[in-house]
Amino acid sequence: LGGSHLPGSRLVGGFSGLAAALADEGSPPLRESIRLGTRVVGVAWSDDSVTLECAGGERLHAPACVLAVPLPALRTMRFEPPLPARNAEGLSKLELGAVEKIFVPFSVADDGAPPPTLNFLWTRGAGGAGAQWPRALHSLSRGSEGTHLTGWLTGDAARAVSGRPSSELLPELLEGLEPFQLPWRPLAVHATSWTTSPHSSGAWSFPRVGAPKDVAQALAAPLGRLSIAGEATSPQFFGTLHGAVESGQRAAA
Numbered sequence: 001l002g003g004s005h006l007p008g009s010r011l012v013g014g015f016s017g018l019a020a021a022l023a024d025e026g027s028p029p030l031r032e033s034i035r036l037g038t039r040v041v042g043v044a045w046s047d048d049s050v051t052l053e054c055a056g057g058e059r060l061h062a063p064a065c066v067l068a069v070p071l072p073a074l075r076t077m078r079f080e081p082p083l084p085a086r087n088a089e090g091l092s093k094l095e096l097g098a099v100e101k102i103f104v105p106f107s108v109a110d111d112g113a114p115p116p117t118l119n120f121l122w123t124r125g126a127g128g129a130g131a132q133w134p135r136a137l138h139s140l141s142r143g144s145e146g147t148h149l150t151g152w153l154t155g156d157a158a159r160a161v162s163g164r165p166s167s168e169l170l171p172e173l174l175e176g177l178e179p180f181q182l183p184w185r186p187l188a189v190h191a192t193s194w195t196t197s198p199h200s201s202g203a204w205s206f207p208r209v210g211a212p213k214d215v216a217q218a219l220a221a222p223l224g225r226l227s228i229a230g231e232a233t234s235p236q237f238f239g240t241l242h243g244a245v246e247s248g249q250r251a252a253a
Contacts, residue, residue, distance in 0.1 A: 035060075042078040043067065045226035053078075066251045068230040068244070071096045072201035087228065090219030093211035094232050096202030097239075100158040101192045102151045104140060104173070106184040114147045115140075115184040133157040134176025147184075163193030204239035205232035220247065227251035 023034040035054070042053030043065070050065035067074070071094055083091065106115040118140045136157035140149035153161060161169055169189035177186070194203040207215050220233035229251040234243030 040069075040077060042080065043226065044080040045224050047224040050224075050226050064225040064227070066227045066229050066248065068228075068248065068251075070200045070202065070230070071205055071232055073199065074228070084221070084223070086218045086221050087223065090215050090217075090221070093208050093215045094205055094219060095208050096200075096232075097204040097206055098155055098158040098162075098195045099203040100153045100162050100195060102153065102161060102169070103190040104149045104151065105187045106147045106149060107187055108147060109183040113183075115142065115149060115182075117142045118149065118182070120180070130175045131160065131172035133160040134173050137176075158195055161189075161191040162195040163197070164191060166190055206239060220250070 019034065019036065023031055023036055038058075039055040040052050041055050044051040044053070045065070048063075050062050052060040052062070052065065054060065069077075071091070074091060082088070108114050120137055120139060122135050133153060133156075136153050136155075137151045140151045142149050166188040169191060170186060173186050173189050192203075194200050212218070214235070216233050216235045216238060220228050229244075229247040231238055231240060231243040231247065233247045233250075234240070237243030237246060
């Protein structure tokens with residue numbers, strides 16, 4: 001990729017850009033083997049090979065397979081033979097959270113100063129008749145993007161913003177932040193859509209209450225030539241990118 005897609009530690013345009021770049025710029029065998037926009041609905045595995053059944057009827061055969069998809073997508077797939085009891089229990093004891101990220105460009109203050117990281121302290125009780133999700137913001141953090149601040153939302157607040165346009169979210173944030181009388185004004189609100197996306201249905205996996213300590217290892221237990229990977233299978237770093245990378249290295253070893 002020549003490094004053009006990897007400034008610092010972030011992928012420009014999100015991680016989907018990596019697959020797109022490999023499909024466009026990889027070696028011919030790699031380009032021909034990548035299927036974008038293809039949903040896998042079935043997995044037939046054995047000690048010798050793996051066959052993937054796609055939604056359009058196509059079947060892909062391989063000597064081995066690393067399966068790394070979000071937990072909800074994994075639950076929709078048909079496995080033949082069915083997942084052994086240990087893997088199935090691991091899958092049933094893990095869940096995907098409702099988490100969203102918002103990106104908020106601000107105006108500069110009258111003196112030209114950009115906004116710093118903003119920390120919010122809210123009073124108890126209802127926040128009026130308006131949208132409640134802004135009250136779930138503990139902070140809007142400034143990174144290296146100048147006047148852009150970033151916030152995190154979980155649970156009902158995440159579901160309230162997931163995938164919605166700035167034209168709807170900006171008035172709600174302006175109303176929510178009005179009591180603080182900030183010298184900087186939000187100009188837009190761009191929210192992720194992890195929770196509402198049919199391909200992920202959430203973000204940041206976690207063990208359910210009562211899950212065994214080895215729940216991640218249980219899901220990732222070897223299945224012939226099939227290896228289940230992804231951040232949910234990382235015992236220490238579940239819910240994180242480095243957990244996903246760690247699981248891929250483990251599965252490919």
